[in-house]
Amino acid sequence: MTRSLEGKVAVVTGGGSGIGRGIAVRLAEDRASIAVWDLNPEGAAETVRMIEDAGGKAIALTADCADKAAIRAAAEKTREKFGPITILVNNAGIAPFTPFLDIAEDEFDKVIRINLKGPWLVTREIVPDMLAAQWGRIINITSSSTQSGSFAQSHYVSSKGGLLGMTKALAMELGGTGITANMIPPGSIDTPMLRQAPIDADAYGKSLPVKRLGQVADIAAAAAFLASEEASYMTGQTISTNGGRYMGSA
Numbered sequence: 001m002t003r004s005l006e007g008k009v010a011v012v013t014g015g016g017s018g019i020g021r022g023i024a025v026r027l028a029e030d031r032a033s034i035a036v037w038d039l040n041p042e043g044a045a046e047t048v049r050m051i052e053d054a055g056g057k058a059i060a061l062t063a064d065c066a067d068k069a070a071i072r073a074a075a076e077k078t079r080e081k082f083g084p085i086t087i088l089v090n091n092a093g094i095a096p097f098t099p100f101l102d103i104a105e106d107e108f109d110k111v112i113r114i115n116l117k118g119p120w121l122v123t124r125e126i127v128p129d130m131l132a133a134q135w136g137r138i139i140n141i142t143s144s145s146t147q148s149g150s151f152a153q154s155h156y157v158s159s160k161g162g163l164l165g166m167t168k169a170l171a172m173e174l175g176g177t178g179i180t181a182n183m184i185p186p187g188s189i190d191t192p193m194l195r196q197a198p199i200d201a202d203a204y205g206k207s208l209p210v211k212r213l214g215q216v217a218d219i220a221a222a223a224a225f226l227a228s229e230e231a232s233y234m235t236g237q238t239i240s241t242n243g244g245r246y247m248g249s250a
Contacts, residue, residue, distance in 0.1 A: 004030060004031075004228045004229045004230070005027060005030040005031045005032035005087070005227060005228065006031040006032075007031075008031075008032045008033070008086055008087055008227075009032065009033045009035065009078065009082040009083055009084060009085045009086060009087065010024075010027050010032040010033070010034050010035065010085070010086075010087035010088070010089065010227070011035045011037060011074075011075075011078060011085050011087070011088050011089065011122070011126065012024040012027070012034060012035070012036055012037065012089045012091060013037045013038070013063075013065040013089065013090055013091050013092035013118070013119075013122060014037070014038055014065065014091040014092030014093065015034070015036035015037060015038055015044060015047050015089075015091065016036060016038030016039075016040045016041075016042075016043025016044040016045075016046070016047055016060075017038075017040070017043045017047075018189075018216060019091055019141060019186060019189060019216055019219050019220075020036075020038070020047075020089070020091040020092065021036075021043070021046075021047045021050075021216070022216030022217060022219060022220040023089050023091065023219065023220045023223045023224075024036050024047050024051065024058070024089075025047065025050055025051055025054070025056075025220070026217070026220035026221065026223065026224045027087065027089075027220075027223070027224060027227060028051040028054065028056030028057070028058060029054065029056065029224075030224055030227070030228070031056075032087060032227070033056075033057040033058070033081075033082040033083075034048075034051055034056065034057065034058040034059070035058070035059050035061060035074070035077075035078040035081070035082065035085070036048055036058060036059065036060050036061065037061050037063045037065055037074050037092070038060075038061075038062065038063070038092070039062065039063070039064055039065075039092075040062075041060065041062040044060035044061065044062065045060045047060065048060040057082070059077070059078065059081045059082070061074045061077055061078065065092040065114075065118045065119075065121075065122055066092075066113050066114045066117060066118030066121065067121075068121050071121050071122050071125050072125060075125045075126060079129075084129040084132065084133060085126045085129045085130075086129060086130050086133050086135055086136045086137065087136070087137045087139075087227050088122065088123060088126050088130075088136075088137070088138050088139065089139045089141065089223060089227075090118075090119035090122060090123065090138070090139070090140045090141060090163070091141040092114065092118060092119075093114055093115045093118075093141070093159075093160075094110075094111060094114050094115065094156075095143075095153065095156050096111065096153070096155070096156065097151075097152045097153055098152055098153075098155070099152045100152070100154045103154065103155055107155065108155045111155040111156055111158075111159050112155070112158070112159050112162070114159075115156070115159035115160060115162075115163065116159045116160075116162040116163055116166070119140060119163055119166070120166060123138060123166075123170070127174070127179070130174075130177070130178075130179045131177055131179070133178075134177060134178040135178045135179070136174075136177075136178065136179035136180070137179070137180055137182075137226060137227045137231075138167070138170060138174075138179065138180065138181040138182070139182055139183070139184065139223050139226050139227065140163050140164075140166070140167045140181070140182070140183040140184075141183070141184055141185075141186065141219070142160045142161075142163050142164050142167070142183045142184065142185040142238075143156070143157070143160040143185050143186065144185045144186060144187045144240065144242045145157045145160060145185075146160045146161045146164050146185060147185060147240070160185075163183070164183060164185075164238075167181050167182065167183045167236065168181075168236045171235040171236030171237075172236065174235075175235050175236075180226070180231065180232065180234060180235040181235055181236065182226045182231070182234060182235060182236065182237045182238070182239065183237070183238050183239070184219060184222050184223060184226070184238075184239050184241055185238060185240055185241075185242065186214065186219050186241055186242065187208070187214050187240075187241065187242025187243050188208070188213050188214060188242075188243070189213065189214040189215065189216060189218070189219060190213040190214065190215060190216070208242075208243040209243065210243040212243065213243075214241065214242070214243055218241050219241055222239045222241045225239075226239065
């Protein structure tokens with residue numbers, strides 16, 4: 001991968017752990033300046049430490065990425081530190097397992113607020129920077145469950161399915177402005193979130209065509225490509241990084 005992100009500023013929501021941390025570190029390796037937004041200040045600070053120890057530039061910001069005022073404040077602090085934001089990775093989210101008839105309305109609303117409305121609000125805040133630059137990359141982390149379904153996760157799958165649709169709509173609306181919008185639906189990636197799920201993760205990994213769980217680096221590599229100049233002719237696309245869990249039709 002060429003070091004093509006020199007001078008670019010990237011926001012990674014939920015960048016304090018797991019997939020978000022991996023993406024933040026990888027984009028920093030490609031010379032982007034990184035704003036790590038996360039509810040967990042210790043996790044965000046640790047991601048920044050990793051980036052800075054490797055010679056990169058980063059800032060940690062504690063933010064609820066589903067709260068409009070918090071988003072605005074984090075965006076302003078990012079701009080003050082690094083300048084306009086032209087790469088956005090909407091990664092923050094939650095993935096509870098609750099049987100359909102046991103999902104309380106409040107739980108459903110929370111999942112939709114964090115996983116769908118949150119990315120909508122963050123994108124609205126940042127797209128003006130991209131329009132001014134006539135260049136931008138929106139990368140939404142969806143889920144392979146939108147392609148295959150997922151047991152006891154109707155609220156989660158609904159939220160990620162909405163994000164899938166939003167990505168395509170943004171791609172159509174913004175395509176003539178130099179901005180691309182694409183999505184990565186991870187399969188079973190070996191993260192603390194997966195290890196907390198009510199499944200035998202290792203056994204499931206062995207059942208996949210590639211015979212293993214995915215690694216954070218697998219998703220980070222896909223995100224780095226979508227953020228790069230090499231991906232400038234791709235928009236509205238799904239990069240299914242899932243070990244063969246789901247194979248779309250040709």
